[in-house]
Amino acid sequence: MTVLKVNGRPVEISNRGDRTLATALREDLGLIGVRVSCAEGECGSCTVLVDNKPMTSCLMLAQQAKGKEIVTIEGMANGDDLHPIQQAFIEEQGFQCGFCTPGLILSTKAFLAENPNPTADEVSVGMSGNICRCGAYPYIVKAVLKAAELMDETATA
Amino acid sequence: MGKQDKTLKVIGKGLHVKDAVEKVTGTIRYGVDYEVQNMAHGCIVRCPHAHARITNIDSSKAEALPGFIGILTHEDVPQNDWESAWFNYRGKVLDGIGRFVGDDMAAVAATTPEIARKAAELIEIEYELLPAVFNMEKARLPDAPQIRDEGNERDPYGVSWGNVPAGEAASDHTVECDIFYESQQYAPLGRNACIAEWTGDRVNVITSSQTPSELRDGIHEALGFPLSKIRVQALPSGSSFGQWWSNNFMMISVLLAKKIRKAVKIELTNEECMATVKRRHQERTRGSMGCNKDGELTFFKFDHLIDNGGYGFKDDVGFFCVDMWGKNGHGDYQIHGINTNMVTAGCMRGVGDCTLGASVERCADQLAEQVGIDPVDFRIKNQIVAGDELRMQHSRHNLKGEVDDYIKSVPEHLRKDWPELFKLSAGGTRALLETGSEAFNWKSRWKGWATPTHSEGSVRRGIGVGTGAHVCGVEFEGASNAMVRLNPDGSAKVHAAVGRQGAGAETTQAMVVAEELGLTLDQVEIETGDTDSCPWNHGSLASSTMYRTGWASREAARDVKNQLLAIAAHEFFDSVDPSELDVEDGEVVHGDPGKHNQRIPFSDVLNELRSDSLGQTSSITGSPRVPMPPSTTFARQFGAQFAEVEVDIETGQIKLLDFICVQDSGTVVNPQVLKNQVIGAAICGTGFAIYEHMIFDENTGALKNGNLLDYKLLRCADFPHTTKVIFVEDPDPVGPFGARGAGESPIAAGISAVAQAVYNATGVWVDMPMTPERVVTAIKAAHA
Numbered sequence: 001m002t003v004l005k006v007n008g009r010p011v012e013i014s015n016r017g018d019r020t021l022a023t024a025l026r027e028d029l030g031l032i033g034v035r036v037s038c039a040e041g042e043c044g045s046c047t048v049l050v051d052n053k054p055m056t057s058c059l060m061l062a063q064q065a066k067g068k069e070i071v072t073i074e075g076m077a078n079g080d081d082l083h084p085i086q087q088a089f090i091e092e093q094g095f096q097c098g099f100c101t102p103g104l105i106l107s108t109k110a111f112l113a114e115n116p117n118p119t120a121d122e123v124s125v126g127m128s129g130n131i132c133r134c135g136a137y138p139y140i141v142k143a144v145l146k147a148a149e150l151m152d153e154t155a156t157a
Numbered sequence: 158m159g160k161q162d163k164t165l166k167v168i169g170k171g172l173h174v175k176d177a178v179e180k181v182t183g184t185i186r187y188g189v190d191y192e193v194q195n196m197a198h199g200c201i202v203r204c205p206h207a208h209a210r211i212t213n214i215d216s217s218k219a220e221a222l223p224g225f226i227g228i229l230t231h232e233d234v235p236q237n238d239w240e241s242a243w244f245n246y247r248g249k250v251l252d253g254i255g256r257f258v259g260d261d262m263a264a265v266a267a268t269t270p271e272i273a274r275k276a277a278e279l280i281e282i283e284y285e286l287l288p289a290v291f292n293m294e295k296a297r298l299p300d301a302p303q304i305r306d307e308g309n310e311r312d313p314y315g316v317s318w319g320n321v322p323a324g325e326a327a328s329d330h331t332v333e334c335d336i337f338y339e340s341q342q343y344a345p346l347g348r349n350a351c352i353a354e355w356t357g358d359r360v361n362v363i364t365s366s367q368t369p370s371e372l373r374d375g376i377h378e379a380l381g382f383p384l385s386k387i388r389v390q391a392l393p394s395g396s397s398f399g400q401w402w403s404n405n406f407m408m409i410s411v412l413l414a415k416k417i418r419k420a421v422k423i424e425l426t427n428e429e430c431m432a433t434v435k436r437r438h439q440e441r442t443r444g445s446m447g448c449n450k451d452g453e454l455t456f457f458k459f460d461h462l463i464d465n466g467g468y469g470f471k472d473d474v475g476f477f478c479v480d481m482w483g484k485n486g487h488g489d490y491q492i493h494g495i496n497t498n499m500v501t502a503g504c505m506r507g508v509g510d511c512t513l514g515a516s517v518e519r520c521a522d523q524l525a526e527q528v529g530i531d532p533v534d535f536r537i538k539n540q541i542v543a544g545d546e547l548r549m550q551h552s553r554h555n556l557k558g559e560v561d562d563y564i565k566s567v568p569e570h571l572r573k574d575w576p577e578l579f580k581l582s583a584g585g586t587r588a589l590l591e592t593g594s595e596a597f598n599w600k601s602r603w604k605g606w607a608t609p610t611h612s613e614g615s616v617r618r619g620i621g622v623g624t625g626a627h628v629c630g631v632e633f634e635g636a637s638n639a640m641v642r643l644n645p646d647g648s649a650k651v652h653a654a655v656g657r658q659g660a661g662a663e664t665t666q667a668m669v670v671a672e673e674l675g676l677t678l679d680q681v682e683i684e685t686g687d688t689d690s691c692p693w694n695h696g697s698l699a700s701s702t703m704y705r706t707g708w709a710s711r712e713a714a715r716d717v718k719n720q721l722l723a724i725a726a727h728e729f730f731d732s733v734d735p736s737e738l739d740v741e742d743g744e745v746v747h748g749d750p751g752k753h754n755q756r757i758p759f760s761d762v763l764n765e766l767r768s769d770s771l772g773q774t775s776s777i778t779g780s781p782r783v784p785m786p787p788s789t790t791f792a793r794q795f796g797a798q799f800a801e802v803e804v805d806i807e808t809g810q811i812k813l814l815d816f817i818c819v820q821d822s823g824t825v826v827n828p829q830v831l832k833n834q835v836i837g838a839a840i841c842g843t844g845f846a847i848y849e850h851m852i853f854d855e856n857t858g859a860l861k862n863g864n865l866l867d868y869k870l871l872r873c874a875d876f877p878h879t880t881k882v883i884f885v886e887d888p889d890p891v892g893p894f895g896a897r898g899a900g901e902s903p904i905a906a907g908i909s910a911v912a913q914a915v916y917n918a919t920g921v922w923v924d925m926p927m928t929p930e931r932v933v934t935a936i937k938a939a940h941a
Contacts, residue, residue, distance in 0.1 A: 135841055
């Protein structure tokens with residue numbers, strides 16, 4: 001078995017060399033919040049954080065993640081307490097069908113880590129790696145700005 | 158229609174959608190996320206040819222594969238036709254003939270998805286090749302290869318009024334058009350899967366669908382099997398826009414599970430979702446339109462073709478731009494549906510109003526330019542307002558009977574509150590255009606037709622306005638029903654089979670019921686997908702959800718309320734007339750607190766019920782008690798959108814700079830949900846206008862860009878994040894609390910706004926999608 005660290009805990013996945021990280025997370029660990037759509041790294045639905053970097057888990061082999069720290073959408077909330085980014089996506093309704101939402105929230109986490117006080121234009125470019133077919137884009141931009149605000153409040157509180 | 162509304166407590170509030178936490182925590186489950194114990198995995202064997210008949214199937218190599226379970230072929234399948242809603246599919250589940258590259262030919266089941274896929278590759282099918290046709294014009298010719306028993310083309314759907322030659326004679330200006338529209342792909346984010354599990358002679362089907370009841374109907378037709386033995390549990394879908402209604406792979410799942418006597422799940426790949434299920438039609442408009450010297454339209458004459466692909470059967474189609482521009486006295490529209498050897502085409506968001514609508518808008522713009530009127534004024538002059546006659550009413554050749562027969566069959570006393578039929582009951586574009594042009598500062602930004610607002614180097618900026626209309630649901634396939642149950646603790650549950658596709662129906666339907674029953678949104682839950690508990694519903698299609706299902710949900714809640722008040726009057730209010738009572742904050746109250754100042758919680762009334770004092774049971778269920786008036790005869794939704802674009806005339810690149818959406822959907826039930834939906838439509842429309850199109854191989858009809866890498870969609874930075882939505886709320890006389898339909902007029906409006914803005918920037922009309930290559934080619938041709 002291969003050991004990864006997922007959402008703060010060590011977990012075991014199978015040793016198979018032919019599986020993507022997305023498949024291992026979904027099937028071995030039941031983390032269905034890892035959404036797979038295009039399976040070719042284009043749409044961003046399957047985005048997870050690997051050592052804090054956003055990665056399309058459909059293009060990464062599970063074995064490449066050995067020893068690395070993975071964060072999926074399931075690792076964002078603390079019990080019933082949502083992460084400020086999640087809270088912001090609810091408040092601004094930065095989604096419609098919700099399929100792209102986990103990937104966008106994880107992209108937001110990585111983006112805000114690099115740029116904690118972005119402009120709307122910067123957010124708009126920063127979120128362009130993830131497709132939202134419903135077209136919630138203007139509300140996604142608002143949600144990311146709101147998240148920056150909420151995280152800033154949390155940090156200074 | 159009933160008592161008019163007191164102060165609204167729930168309707169009109171931007172409440173968070175009910176499944177918001179599920180969506181942001183990733184716990185919402187779509188079709189692909191479900192499994193049942195001990196299930197097998199299925200994979201569809203697909204046709205490699207455009208048109209071919211199976212002569213032999215050899216499955217021996219697949220059968221030798223460890224993990225192979227079984228195969229379903231056309232020989233196992235009842236040879237019944239089944240139909241999807243609005244004739245988006247008509248055919249047999251498998252009949253041994255492939256009608257497009259990628260068509261369903263057989264299916265295999267195995268212990269894992271990987272083995273199933275391998276087994277599908279090992280099925281050896283011999284084919285007799287048949288002649289194929291990909292071009293809808295060629296498919297109409299008498300000697301064309303015939304794709305269907307019914308022929309490639311049936312009678313056209315037509316609407317005529319007035320006398321077109323008289324209108325032509327009265328014209329000072331006439332324009333003609335011949336415009337071809339490429340196919341847009343739903344390009345779903347989120348694939349679909351279907352699980353079918355038989356228990357004895359009953360089947361349970363778990364899949365993402367916007368039309369749970371229609372799916373159950375389709376299984377019933379395909380299998381020749383009682384509806385009572387079929388349960389559909391429709392799950393949320395990813396982005397759908399008409400793709401996930403009832404689809405043939407769901408029928409295959411049901412039959413494969415029956416054949417192998419085991420639950421089976423078929424999960425489609427992204428490529429299968431794009432290349433083998435459905436798409437928007439390819440379409441072509443030819444026509445002419447005229448006006449007098451004052452810019453008043455004098456006639457319309459349009460002949461429009463739609464390509465149905467292999468299994469689409471849509472001929473009988475109303476496009477509502479006809480109504481919007483139908484103020485003139487003389488018109489003739491003919492719409493022809495034609496089958497080709499390409500993947501099935503069906504309804505995608507704003508069907509017809511995105512294409513024929515864009516043709517009519519372009520012709521109108523060309524007339525306006527000839528007369529020298531700006532596009533906002535030209536629309537105000539020529540588009541209908543409430544009270545004007547609607548055109549798309551009378552001829553419904555594929556459907557049972559005509560709307561007049563339906564109207565006559567409703568007893569007169571039940572029709573007395575209906576609005577005047579065949580006339581627009583509410584709304585229109587005028588207020589949208591006035592409000593929008595002010596917000597956009599149109600009058601000072603407008604520099605004239607084909608005149609850029611800004612010019613620098615190779616960059617030209619231009620502004621444009623577009624309008625769109627659509628229906629608010631249709632009655633012809635059945636009246637959508639909903640049921641409301643009031644529980645012993647005073648909470649309520651709505652049962653309305655509309656699916657969950659991201660448009661917020663699970664929230665807005667519950668809001669309608671909460672308002673009617675005097676409850677909070679939190680006290681009302683909803684079941685949207687289970688056909689075992691929901692009455693028949695047309696589903697989320699044709700912009701019917703808020704209008705027709707919302708009406709049914711409100712009427713069902715009203716029925717619950719009436720029953721509740723009757724019991725409360727008898728048990729708690731000295732047998733006053735129940736009409737003196739009302740509901741408020743979960744309690745029954747007297748309309749005049751001076752007479753009775755009691756407030757009786759619903760749970761107390763329902764606990765009286767438990768004693769069976771009125772021979773009732775412990776909960777109340779409600780259903781609509783009156784027929785809904787036929788809404789195609791009076792209800793429409795409208796959008797007007799304003800755009801500024803920047804075109805690089807050397808590279809052909811188009812950039813969106815500024816956008817405003819103005820929407821008339823009657824009363825807005827949830828502004829947060831609706832704003833999001835309207836902008837989403839504008840983005841999808843802009844995608845259609847500048848990027849999106851399916852590229853088919855000219856020799857095989859196979860889709861060449863069936864993946865998200867090659868099929869380009871707009872991304873976040875491609876659309877102005879500053880886009881605003883403005884509502885003009887003209888309450889509807891029938892819709893719940895005055896609401897109307899919403900999702901489809903805004904996509905049509907956006908397409909035409911962008912097309913006109915590009916024209917004003919460049920002086921050239923470019924056919925859509927206005928890709929850089931097409932823009933440059935069109936500009937060169939104009940200057941040649």
